[in-house]
Amino acid sequence: MLDIVIWICGIMLGLGAIACLIRVAKGPSILDRVLALDVMLLIISAALCLEMVLHKHTDYLLFVVAACMLGFIGSVTVSRFVSDQRNA
Amino acid sequence: MELFLDILVAILLILGCLMSLIAGIGLLTFPDMLTRMHAATKPQVLGFLLIFAGLVIYLRSWAVIPVLALAWGMQLLTAPVSAHMIGRSGYRTKHAAKETLFSDELSLVVNRVNGAPPTGATPMSKAEAPEDK
Structure with a gap:
């Protein structure tokens, strides 16, 4: 039963990732791209959790924590850069 | 279970x-x-x-x-x-497309801080423009 669940979840995550990539490719502003890449990182963390469920191990827990912090730092840095660029 | x-x-x-x-x-x-x-x-x-x-x-x-x-x-x-x-x-x-906003409360603060808007910072008039037409 769990195999089917993992397949369904993987397909949903894949469709979400493809949508994020399309938004990254054609986003009108850089902030749209940052937003889409943030969601992309969340999808990657969710996929890591899904893989841990599939193979029943806990090796990727720290990668999930690191991905959370990385998304925060990235989006804050880019939005800071965009603000400063206009004031200069 | x-x-x-x-x-x-x-x-x-x-x-x-x-x-x-x-x-x-x-x-x-x-x-x-x-x-x-x-x-x-x-x-x-x-x-x-x-x-x-x-x-x-x-x-x-x-x-x-x-x-x-x-x-x-x-x-x-x-x-x-x-x-x-x-x-x-x-x-x-x-x-951010401000024309789609219903109310723009931040523009009040921005206008007050900027004083008289010198550098084209007129989000309030922009927000009210569709209603005037």
């Missing part, structure tokens, strides 16, 4: 991944940066909570709860900050 827990895990995982799919669809179809921000925050808190709960229940171990609670708490703390930063810089750089 085992079957019940497995079914619970399946439901939690599917709902959590559904949040990611909803975020992707929203990112594609919403017309504006601010509305896309609304869609993008769906998997950040609720989706992660559901997936982490599914993972903990599936692994049946208390030891992974502190690490996942750290990740989720970090997400809970940092998601509003990054959303605020993105919205703020979007407002400042005119990336």
Whole structure:
């Protein structure tokens, strides 16, 4: 039963990732791209959790924590850069 | 009991991944940066909570709860900050389409701080322009 669940979840995550990539490719502003890449990182963390469920191990827990912090730092840095660029 | 827990895990995982799919669809179809921000925050808190709960229940171990609670708490703390930063810089750089807003309370403060708007900073008149026509 769990195999089917993992397949369904993987397909949903894949469709979400493809949508994020399309938004990254054609986003009108850089902030749209940052937003889409943030969601992309969340999808990657969710996929890591899904893989841990599939193979029943806990090796990727720290990668999930690191991905959370990385998304925060990235989006804050880019939005800071965009603000400063206009004031200069 | 085992079957019940497995079914619970399946439901939690599917709902959590559904949040990611909803975020992707929203990112594609919403017309504006601010509305896309609304869609993008769906998997950040609720989706992660559901997936982490599914993972903990599936692994049946208390030891992974502190690490996942750290990740989720970090997400809970940092998601509003990054959303605020993105919205703020979007407002400042005119990336956010202000014509679609129903009310723009920040423009009052911006106009008051700027004094007489010298550098084309007239979001209030822009916001009222469609009503005048």
